[in-house]
Amino acid sequence: MGRQLIYVIAAICTTMTVILLLILTAEPVANAGGAAHPVFAGMRIGGDGLARLETIGSLGYAFQALLLSLIVAFATLGVSERHRTPRLRAYMIATLVFSLFILWRMVASHLNFIATGETSYFMGFPTATAWAMYGVWLGGIPLVFIYTLGFRQFIYTDEDQAEFERLVAESIAEPIAEPIAEGRENENSSEDAR
Amino acid sequence: MEAYRQEIILAAVALYMVFCVITGLWAMRKTTDASDFFVAGRGLGPIVISLALFSSTLSGFGFVGGPGLVYSIGVSSFWMITISTAGYALGFFMVSKRIRMIAELRNCISLPDVLAARYGSEAVRLLVAITIVLGVMGYLATQILAMAVVMQAILSGTAMFADISLVSCVAISSAVLIFYCVTGGIIASVYTDVVQGGIMMTAGVLILLTAMSVFDGGMTEATSIILKDDSEAIMPWGSAGIMASLGWFFVFGLGLAGQPHLVTKMMMNRKISDNRHIFPLSILGYVLAALLWVSIGIIMRATVIDGVIPPLTLPDDAASVFLSVFTSPLLAGIVFAGLFAAIMSTSDAFLNIGTAAIIHDIPKAIRGKSINNELLWARIVTVILAIVAALFALYSYYADATLVALLGAFGWATFAASLFPVVALGLNWKGATVPGAVAAIVSALIINFGVQLAGIALPYGVSGGLLSFVVSLFLFVNVSLLTKPPSLDSDIDRVMDI
Numbered sequence: 001m002g003r004q005l006i007y008v009i010a011a012i013c014t015t016m017t018v019i020l021l022l023i024l025t026a027e028p029v030a031n032a033g034g035a036a037h038p039v040f041a042g043m044r045i046g047g048d049g050l051a052r053l054e055t056i057g058s059l060g061y062a063f064q065a066l067l068l069s070l071i072v073a074f075a076t077l078g079v080s081e082r083h084r085t086p087r088l089r090a091y092m093i094a095t096l097v098f099s100l101f102i103l104w105r106m107v108a109s110h111l112n113f114i115a116t117g118e119t120s121y122f123m124g125f126p127t128a129t130a131w132a133m134y135g136v137w138l139g140g141i142p143l144v145f146i147y148t149l150g151f152r153q154f155i156y157t158d159e160d161q162a163e164f165e166r167l168v169a170e171s172i173a174e175p176i177a178e179p180i181a182e183g184r185e186n187e188n189s190s191e192d193a194r
Numbered sequence: 195m196e197a198y199r200q201e202i203i204l205a206a207v208a209l210y211m212v213f214c215v216i217t218g219l220w221a222m223r224k225t226t227d228a229s230d231f232f233v234a235g236r237g238l239g240p241i242v243i244s245l246a247l248f249s250s251t252l253s254g255f256g257f258v259g260g261p262g263l264v265y266s267i268g269v270s271s272f273w274m275i276t277i278s279t280a281g282y283a284l285g286f287f288m289v290s291k292r293i294r295m296i297a298e299l300r301n302c303i304s305l306p307d308v309l310a311a312r313y314g315s316e317a318v319r320l321l322v323a324i325t326i327v328l329g330v331m332g333y334l335a336t337q338i339l340a341m342a343v344v345m346q347a348i349l350s351g352t353a354m355f356a357d358i359s360l361v362s363c364v365a366i367s368s369a370v371l372i373f374y375c376v377t378g379g380i381i382a383s384v385y386t387d388v389v390q391g392g393i394m395m396t397a398g399v400l401i402l403l404t405a406m407s408v409f410d411g412g413m414t415e416a417t418s419i420i421l422k423d424d425s426e427a428i429m430p431w432g433s434a435g436i437m438a439s440l441g442w443f444f445v446f447g448l449g450l451a452g453q454p455h456l457v458t459k460m461m462m463n464r465k466i467s468d469n470r471h472i473f474p475l476s477i478l479g480y481v482l483a484a485l486l487w488v489s490i491g492i493i494m495r496a497t498v499i500d501g502v503i504p505p506l507t508l509p510d511d512a513a514s515v516f517l518s519v520f521t522s523p524l525l526a527g528i529v530f531a532g533l534f535a536a537i538m539s540t541s542d543a544f545l546n547i548g549t550a551a552i553i554h555d556i557p558k559a560i561r562g563k564s565i566n567n568e569l570l571w572a573r574i575v576t577v578i579l580a581i582v583a584a585l586f587a588l589y590s591y592y593a594d595a596t597l598v599a600l601l602g603a604f605g606w607a608t609f610a611a612s613l614f615p616v617v618a619l620g621l622n623w624k625g626a627t628v629p630g631a632v633a634a635i636v637s638a639l640i641i642n643f644g645v646q647l648a649g650i651a652l653p654y655g656v657s658g659g660l661l662s663f664v665v666s667l668f669l670f671v672n673v674s675l676l677t678k679p680p681s682l683d684s685d686i687d688r689v690m691d692i
Contacts, residue, residue: 074448
């Protein structure tokens with residue numbers, strides 16, 4: 001996953017744009033965004049969960065799965081290309097699988113509740129909501145571990161630090177001119193940049 | 195103690211404000227130039243940065259609007275919180291290292307400075323600076339108004355200040371804010387943020403414990419009451435539905451790395467290696483403080499449905515009613531101080547970046563150099579900016595709320611949509627181009643303003659923020675791929691390899 005990562009990101013962004021357009025142009029469902037509570041002013045109700053998901057549910061789940069993929073792809077892009085080792089890629093893929101598993105459990109629990117009307121509770125919330133509340137939050141935790149525990153391996157190695165210190169020393173010795181030059185971006189274009 | 199509830203709350207808030215003033219005086223001695231005023235001389239430690247980062251993330255909205263949202267639409271708003279781990283992760287993976295490096299190499303004091311260096315474009319600097327100034331005006335006006343409304347509610351409960359006007363409250367709260375921001379710049383701002391963050395975390399934990407004791411069956415009983423009334427409200431997508439929830443998930447998650455007041459703080463740490471500590475500490479702080487948001491909202495919805503308390507006049511009353519009914523005066527005092535802390539920590543950050551945009555970036559983009567004696571002008575413009583925002587807040591309250599509402603749309607979502615691609619992707623992808631950046635910023639501004647101005651309600655709860663963010667990302671990546679890759683300055687090119 002080297003320079004082609006940006007094409008993966010472009011593909012994900014494009015697909016998400018298409019999905020959003022499909023959702024915006026889908027057959028409208030009454031009260032899909034909620035309705036006023038019949039008794040308490042200021043409160044809104046969701047109403048019929050199945051009806052709200054019937055038309056765009058799958059598109060919404062796909063949108064969320066792509067969003068989770070985008071988060072992992074962006075995090076990977078944030079790691080210098082030379083540190084995107086097979087080990088890092090394995091960690092990132094595992095993070096994505098973990099997040100997608102949580103999404104699947106949340107959706108399955110919700111659909112099961114809609115079908116049966118029954119739910120168990122976990123730490124104060126119905127199971128499906130507990131997956132959303134605790135699970136989704138935990139889904140990002142592997143990224144915290146990769147960053148903090150792998151800081152000197154993937155993010156800012158000793159070599160990186162030495163290179164940056166060299167760069168700072170050079171810039172003090174030979175100060176760089178202020179970044180101006182409007183339109184400079186069109187000069188000396190290099191495919192290498194991509 | 196109950197008889198002195200208002201006085202105790204007032205004392206807690208007053209104590210906090212005195213602390214802000216003292217911090218301003220202390221920080222004034224440490225502020226000797228513009229770099230100290232705007233980026234604290236890039237000399238802050240990890241704990242200070244962590245607390246400043248999370249307390250600036252959670253503004254007064256988290257303490258007032260957050261519980262109100264849960265009361266109103268149930269679980270939907272949880273998605274703004276659950277994404278915090280991934281949101282902070284993107285901020286640290288994509289922004290924190292390189293923004294700090296470029297800041298040191300080019301002696302940058304603002305986000306537009308860094309982006310001008312990255313893109314080699316004054317047009318990008320100008321567009322970002324204008325976006326920041328517009329956003330700051332909207333944000334500051336709403337924050338000052340929120341602070342004044344809460345202060346009036348507290349003071350009017352005491353015999354001495356029963357008839358205090360909103361104008362007086364705007365004057366008092368703005369004066370404290372202006373004082374410590376002008377005297378101590380960002381140094382005062384971040385050190386007050388440390389205490390603000392501490393108060394917010396304490397308030398979050400104590401409120402959760404209080405909330406769990408309201409019903410005998412704890413939180414499970416509360417959620418089951420809501421479930422019986424309307425199951426969807428307490429299911430994963432809440433009352434607002436799947437796309438509204440995912441919109442918040444998207445905009446608040448990815449968008450964090452595009453918030454100028456937050457990423458600017460990533461330029462201020464002493465050592466780049468401190469980032470590995472700052473990241474988890476920021477998440478911990480945010481989560482503890484956000485407990486207040488979730489627990490008050492759930493308990494208030496359940497108690498109203500169960501008939502324990504009468505329905506609220508407004509959803510935003512959730513926090514204040516909870517504090518007056520279920521907490522001791524001392525805890526209410528801590529939380530109200532926390533509320534002021536949340537509002538002020540966000541306001542001071544915006545005041546700082548807005549001032550930098552006006553005195554440093556816009557002149558630099560237009561005439562190629564910034565103004566002389568930046569420190570003096572920074573102090574003068576900070577005062578002017580805060581006064582204009584305060585007047586703007588009062589005008590919106592008494593005369594016409596349209597303009598503030600419009601600039602209010604320039605909140606989190608607009609910064610996220612217009613700046614995330616330019617900042618987060620631009621710092622990690624050498625192929626990102628100026629046309630891509632301009633397309634992303636302009637499209638985000640047009641869509642957000644357009645949806646707001648035209649009063650368009652998109653189907654399925656899709657927000658203008660979500661639409662603008664998706665379109666802006668799409669345009670940034672694809673326009674950059676279709677246009678000529680830039681030739682980067684050698685130091686920037688090397689930074690992007692590290």
